[in-house]
Amino acid sequence: MINPNKIYNLDCFDFLSQVVDGSVSLAIIDPPYNMKKADWDTFESQEEFLSFTFKWIDSLLPKLKTNGSLYIFNTPFNSAFILQYLISKKMIFQNWITWDKRDGLGYSKRKYSNGQETILFFTKSDKHIFNYNDIRIPYESTDRIQHASKKGILKNGKRWFPNPQGKFCGDVWHITSERHKRKINGKVQKMGHITPKPLDLVERIIKASSKEGDLVLDCFVGSGTTAVAAKKLGRNFLCSDKDKNYVKLAKKNLKLYGN
Ligand SMILES: C[S@@+](CC[C@H](N)C(=O)[O-])C[C@H]1O[C@@H](n2cnc3c(N)ncnc32)[C@H](O)[C@@H]1O
Incomplete structure (x- = not known):
């Protein structure tokens, strides 16, 4: 029996x-990308990868509550297949989120360099939670906003005042990758996990798609980012990883947050 x-x-x-x-309100899944x-x-092949991916999706979907939400990370190419599969399973498409990693770009000379990952956001029904006010982001045009906060701006005959918490969060997320954040003098540092996700990115997902006390699941937890974010935000988590060294690291990271 698995305990939270x-x-x-x-x-x-x-x-x-x-x-x-x-039992699960929110699943945040950062699986292998092949x-x-x-x-x-x-x-061994893309077919083998997709068959593994579809198999864990089949095992996961029954665990979601009827108002549950699912986020899956992957490359844009793989996400195109995963999206089709989720649609065939009657999941409801919400967003194709583009994560702009703000990382050093690669060196492709025959195509554009890759600088993004995809996060698919699906729900099991249209009764899902979405706390849009909890994930507002700062306005960009500060001068115009400063002016608007005093006198408002006339929009469709109504006076609009900016929200002090910022604007609605869009589906393109500009969040610096951990690899890039941890560079020293421009040099990549060795990290305990090769592909940790940024804590602020995972926190945004949890804030948007769950309430305090809800159960958040991650079955590829790696360095423990989902567990740490859930703990910080007062959610319960169900997490695992097949690599024992990553589990050790995840437990260590969680301890830093008092668990
Ligand atoms: C992309 S990483 C997840 C990184 C994580 N989001 C983080 O922030 O550190 C994928 C993880 O899946 C784990 N994994 C791969 N195949 C697995 C399987 N069949 N069952 C459970 N974990 C698996 C790997 O050990 C790896 O830590």
């Missing part, structure tokens, strides 16, 4: 088979 607020060292299929159906960055990210 612990990090398990289990393969995703063993782990998911022990989670109660209909980019051959590590053994766990290497598949």
